Amino acid sequence: MFKKDEKTTDFNEAETIIGESVQVKGHFENNGNVIINGSLDGEIKTKGAILVGEKAKITANVEAEEMIVKGNVNGNLKIYGYLAIGESAKIFGDIECLQISIEKGAEINGQVSINNKKENMLPRDTEENNIIE
Amino acid sequence: MNIFLYDEITDKYKKKIKKTEEELNKLSLQGKIIYLKNVKNLKEVLLEEINNGAKTIISVGNNLTINNIVNILANISQNIPVSLIPIGPNNSVAESMGIFNEKEACFILSSRRIENIMLAQANNKFFIENSYIKNEGSRIYINNSFKILTEKSGNIFFYNIPPKKYLKKKLVNPKDNLINIYIKTKLKNETHLSGKAIEIKNEKDKLILDNSLQEKLPAIIKISEKSIPFIVGKERSFE
DSSP, X not given: OOOTTSOOOOGGGOSEEEOTTEEEEEEEEESSOEXXXXXXXXXXXXXXXXXXXXXXEEEEEEXXXXXXXXXXXXXXXXXXXXXXXXXXOEEESOEEEEEEEEOTTOEEESOEEEOSOGGGOOOOOOOOOOOOO | OEEEEEOGGGGGGHHXXXXXXXXXXXXXXXXXXXXXXXXXXXXXXXXXXHHTTOOEEEEEEOHHHHHHHHHHHTTSSOOOXXXXXXXXXXXXXXXXXXXXXXXXXXXXXXXXXXXXXXXXXETTEEESSEEEEESTTOEEEETTTEEEEEOSSEEEEEESSOOHHHHHTTOOOTTSSOEEEEEEESSSOOEEEEESSEEEEOSSOOEEETTTEEEOSXXXXXXXXEEEEEEOOTTXXXX
């Protein structure tokens, strides 16, 4: 999906995997790499990378070091490094990142801003909007 | 002195027990045998043996045997090494300690490689390896910040000691004080994540601890502050 010279995270050793049949709701915070093939509703933050699979549905603001999007994301993305958007991706939200690649066929509905320095990107305020029934 | 606690299940495996006893004799690992079917109060028996200078407690049986013993040892102050001799089916706890059969167990007991294993707990009951519940109707709340749900039939496992295949992939660290959650369904893709405190709700089902004991729901699972020194196989790495 991406050019060979575009080095992305190796997800073979992802610490967290959300499978196809699984729904996650709430404030999801993590230190490692995350693969999402199911659905996530709320907010997700990680110090690692996120891979959103083709069948995944995310309704959440996202903050991560790196991200690959192949599925649906409804929320704002703040990526402190490289963001790769695949041909099957549908993103409804604003994007802020350091580097980006977008494949033909991808849908983006929102503003895209590319920073040239990581230092210019301030973390979002932690919102205590946790769910849980 | 070695204290061998023989579960009632050993009655069905007399030949295996005889061979095991011969192997123990060869290794000069004799000790006192206590038949659990004759014991009314295991806690009293264990305390008496420990006070009389027991050096090692050896669980001869299956997951239920070791789980019962551990739930007593976790509530007493003395910290005495525990070993396992697996007899019959349902011995995943022994396997998680790197002990796969009774013959191997004798050599492992002889080599006395001790690892301090933190116990996990579900409400007030302790478990060693894992607990699980059916997916249907289960709501899992993790670290009081998010919940997970799944519609497909299968099981949700909560591991204190994750299976070796996950350790090989370095996906989990058994000493990180986290419970590792694995959701298994008929779909090929897997789910795994971890948490410090996990609340489980299910009105129709019960939680199964170490494939042997039941615990009512709702339950909170976490790594406890109790640890037991287990004698483990040389192949078993907890790093």
